[in-house]
Amino acid sequence: MKKVLLIMMVLFMGITAMAGAGEVKEPAEEMTVSEVMPGNAYLPRGTMIPAELLTAVSSGDNKAGDKISFKVCEDVAVGNIVVIPKGTVGEGYVKAAKKAGLFGKSGSIQLDASNIETPGGLDVPLTMDFAKIGKNQRVELNYNNSIAGAALSALIPGSNQKINEGAPIMIFVPVNVDLQVKSDEVSPPADDPAGKNIFVQPAPMAANPYVTGNEWTYTGSKGTIAFSIVEVGKKKFKGQLISTGDELLVFDQSFEAEKTNQFTSIKAKSKTDGKKYTIQLFFRDDGTWQYVVDHSPKADQESIILIKQDSGNSL
Template sequence: MNLKSYSVVAILIIMMVTASVSSASATETATANMPQELLIAKGTIIKIQAVDSISSQKNKHNEKVHFKVKEDIMVGDDTIVPANTDVEGIITKVKKARSWDRDGQIEVVFSEVKTKDGYSLPVDGRIYLRGDKPNILVRYSLGGVFIKGKEAVIKAGVEVNLQIKADTIFQRPLSGIKEKV
């Protein structure tokens, strides 16, 4: 072989290596740009905390009450729900304390937590609280009409655990969620 043949062979080898490297690079870039699925499993706990006090005396049925997420909800390295995200609960039951030592009652139900992108994450959670136990002697005495029961109060700062209702899949980049069937 002469010098010209070596040059042609060398150029062909360089072209094949360059094509191979750029093909591998394009494949890696395409793979990196493909959406990846992130899963939040059913039963995952979300800790929330009451922002304000809620009581059977001042709050009303169907009133919205506010809680906040205590700590980031992460899937891998991605924050799905940041700490301090607002969570709304709905008062589904409220009874004021009454005479004859009948205590107040309050129930708050939670159905969703919003992700940082505004998507709805389905949750199960509720708080049911009743005032102190009634005093049987007061309840059945004539003087009971003058003795009022205790109000049910959920104090600011009270913590509650919510659970993710269903396996939920996010697409990375975080562009949407869907419940896994």
């Protein structure tokens, strides 16, 4: 009887080990919790950082746990402080990998980011898993055809998934990161007093943004953007998007979009060139929206921060 139990235990342990093979465990839970000292400036949870992959990977050659690196493609700033300069290199890993198999079974690979160190010595936790930001909501992310960390399967049956060096990827900040500097030491950029990434709140304040009458705007050297909520339903909301300026694509469009906690996507026709564009907005814990236009020939191909206007409605 004891021998039978021992054999069963060995078999169970073997099955458990096989089930866990090919996938790396999630980073420590401490990454999901962050405290910001009252009065300090911070990099808000939900910030999207466009980057490019520096390490080519393949489901046929790589295994779970292999290290990867990436390079940030635009400055990430809080007011006049560039927290993460363009070109900064961060680290990540292969979260799961499965080789192509017999009978046309395709390979798959999943990546994740882990962290990046700022010039000031802060270690900023990062992720490519949008579920950590969007509270497990299924959303399609497509920033310049970038890879958002979802498991990728090869398009050709029986082949391995390959991701080349230089591929665009989307990185997210999963927690509020205390910059260890008082908010009164942070000022708007000198050349753009109401512009990119100016957010200094007394404390993180994330909540439901979908309230009729809420409006967020940008006014700066690039032009103006106004994004407003007109009507809110159970699953969708209606709004208005207006943008002007020589350095921005011009839009003036009513729209209907899906409600998600941290992300929304809008299809709009530009008055600048008559083409249709996808506008992506990422809601962050400081109550701002991060505005990006996919494949824009203008300055809005990089992030612009929309700040909530006081309309009498509270988030």
